[in-house]
Amino acid sequence: MNEVIFAKDIMLEQDVKKYFEIMLESAIRSHMTITTIFLKCVHSTSSEVNHSNVNTQITDFLTENIRKTDLLFQLADGEHWGIIFLQSSDVEANAFLKRIFHLLKKDSTLESRVALKASITEIRNNQINFEILVEKNKALLADNNQQQWWIEQIEDYRLQSIELVKVSIIEQNAIFRKVLETTLNSMDIANFTFDVTAYEDGYSFLQSNTYQSGHLHLIIMNDILPRNNGLEILHSLRTMPNEKRFLIYMMSERNSEIAALNAYEGGVDEFIVKPFNLRLLEAKIKRTFARYWL
Amino acid sequence: MIDLSLDFLLSVIAILFIVLCGFMMYIFYQRQSEVRFKKSRDIYLKDYSQLWYEYLFNNEIFSVVLIPRGKPQVQAIEMIFSSYLKNITNDDMRWKMKNFSNQYLKTFYENDLMNKRWSIRMNALYRIADLQLDELLDACKKLETTKYSKEEFFQLLKIYSLFQPELFIQKIKVPNANYSESEYRRLFVLLEEDTFMRFFDEFTSWSMSIQFAVIDTAAAKKNMKYIEKLEQLLTNENDEIKIRALKGLFEIGVIENINPYIPFVTSHLWEVRLMVGKIFKYVPLSYSYPYLEQLLQDENWWVRSQAAKTIAEDRDGLEKLKEFISYSTDHYAVEMAQETIMRKQGTR
Structure with missing residues (x-):
């Protein structure tokens, strides 16, 4: 049985869940957009890869590359990372992903087989909660046939209420x-x-x-x-x-x-x-x- | 004691009563007419204001119901048009109003121009200018053959300036009445660029009021095309012209070459020196500082104050003033520099 390994000093799913609704309501009241990114390793199941190392390395890499206003967390399954971008749209999220994918591709210190895929959700209304957000993104990234560096997008919550x-x-x-x-x-x-x-x-x-x-x-x-x-x-x-x-x-x-x-x-x-x-x-x-x- | 018969008194009372009744009936009739007029005007406003909006701004097709039938409706249209003209700029709207007025209001205003009452003639002249009723230009010219007032001639000049600038220049050259500077300014501000430029070309041939009004209008228009013309006037013999030209150049706020202004730093007139102190605001301090330092030590308080203010407005101005304080022996100038520094630091 595979043990779920979490990097030190990272917020976990249950911690973020408490704050997500407050962040969401506050952002909508201030007419701000929240965008989330969920990331998953593409070859994380390969036996040649050391899961513990990969987890730590990716977590460290993401921690180094996010802004001070972004919130990084890891899901309970240990296979997904989430980032909440406050006051940012999918444009910034896409730009962020392009940048980190580019860095990862040329980073020789990371395990050679490591590649990521991601999903973006732009949120401008409060018709979503944290559970649904996680569930939808996990479902979107569940397909094992998805290519490396693949980016999906959830567009169901981008329309603000009138x-x-x-x-x-x-x-x-x-x-x-x-x-x-x-x-x-x-x-x-x-x-x-x-x-x-x-x-x-x-x-x-x-x-x-x-x-x-x-x-x-x-x-x-x-x-x-x-x-x-x-x-x-x-x-x-x-x-x-x-x-x-x-x-x-x-x-x-x-x-x-x-x-x-x-x-x-x-x-x-x-x-x-x-x-x-x-x-x-x-x-x-x-x-x-x-x-x-x- | 005057002896009056009862019959006579009764007759006088009866006559006065009849006159009073007649007067009352006249007042009543007038009041009724006024009420009918106002009612008819308000109905038009209520029913057709929206149609006018749709026609003028949303490109809806013109509806014949908008054509006025009678004076009350003309007045309603006047109210709509003047409200639009006062508040909204839109070339298409102006063009539509002009066409409509030339087609449907022309006859009304043509009759008004021939009215005996001055106020009605004046109202017609105002409307002809505002609504650009160029088809009534000949009727306006005809008005000049009758006895007209100074105010009417002023409105006529305004109309000529809009529809026939050549005629305007001819008429203003031989004025039937002298107007004030502000009145000339009101005329010049409406002029097209080319016509207005002609006033600079023949500058010396105009009366003093016109010359002053031309300079002030150029300043108000803030058009860079006038810089050269105003700079030429800096060599004019008249001191007032020089001061106004400098003021105009300050208003426009673009100084390309500092050299034409340098001689004014030592002008015998403090007003000229003051204006130069103001104008140097638009020149980098590295070029203007030696002259501003000279003005800071001027004998006149206003000039000193302006020079210090101009220096302080530059990014390095406060440093320059502090430096000046450290070596200057002119107590008045040092005091002014200190005051300006304090004021500037106080507003931060």
Whole structure:
């Protein structure tokens, strides 16, 4: 009977399991992507290879090559290694694998018959738990006919859930307010849905209490408004707890550097001088939301 | 005592009553007309604002229902167009508005131009410029043959500058009224590049207000094409022109050659020396330091302050100022350098 051998100082499956869900929930809340890699030796069953040496050498090699933010662990069967990459997508994971495969191929200190295969899982939703993750990856790497340096990919968890974004338009001019409302309502941004409300002055916005919800909140407002102007609203929002959830776009007729500087120093995310191109506004909003997920 | 018969008094009361009733009816009628006008305008806005949006921005087919039938609807369209023009830039939108206005609003504004009321004529002139109603250019020229106000002529100049720049230059050469610098600036800012450049070519032939407005407009446009023209004005005899040209060059913020500015370091005018101190911000400190050091020891506080500020803005500026403090014997300059260092370190 083969004894399962673990390298010293490596986290084991049961240890990681406890933290995985916390990491996953925290990453999703911060709009971050988690990517995992599972690795398996291709010729690990060969009798000519010393399993103990291989395990230790691969573990040491992986420990040396991961970043400080990555988490390396070994599965209970002793044949698989897992790495959790926080804030990284499959692009980085693929690049990592290419790099380590290249290093392994030319590393003369490792046992000559050692070769790896890997599976990548990019995760952007919480419809997965650690058991399923391990099970699916093990199943994917179970085929003994897979070639050396083979890379598989699980794509079932890469789509993030649709997130509701509150959108508030604060503009005095009724016609332009309607234009902005129509434009924002017709915008199609992947993985986000907009709940648009329009206000004619600052006071009615502050009275509405919509800004007190915990949703991501995009605010498009004029700098000059009747009853509580834009700068007052900006100050109120930026002094609130969890103010990072507000994305504030300020529109202004003042095409001056001082006005823009004051607005940025006050905490706006975008300062847009009127008149502006609606397509440009759309592009800016799309870019803002594209930055939310790696 | 005046003796008035009862009949007479009753007759006066009856006449006054009839006049009052007539006046009340007139007010009532006017109010009703106003309400009807507003209602009709608001209905158009409510029903067709979305259609306008679809036509102007989403390339939907033009619908005949958008064609105005009467003044209230024209006013509704004016409100939509002016709101769009004030807030949105889009070439396609402008082109569609221009075509629509030339086709369907032309007659309304042509009539307005002939109206006896000044405010209606002025409104028409504003709309002709905003909506680029070039087909009404002849009607505008005809307005000049009547008695017109200074404000109307200003709007006419604006219209000529948009539709017939040649005529604009002719008209501005023989002004029927003198306008302020800011008014000229409002006209020049709309001009096409080539037309505006002509003001530099014939610079000396213009009145002082126009000359100042040309320089300030070039500064506001921040176009590098004007650098050469503004540098040429640095040799102008008029000190105000020199100061404004320097200010304009500072606003544009690109200095390719330091040599034209060096003579101004020793200018007899502190305003000129101040502007040079500002402009040297755009020159590497290795080139400008000897001159800035000279300005740091200037007799004028503002010049000293600006020179110190300009030096401090460079990456090696604070070191230079500390070095200057160590060897300078000019107490005022040393004091300014120390103050600037403290201020700079305080803002970090």
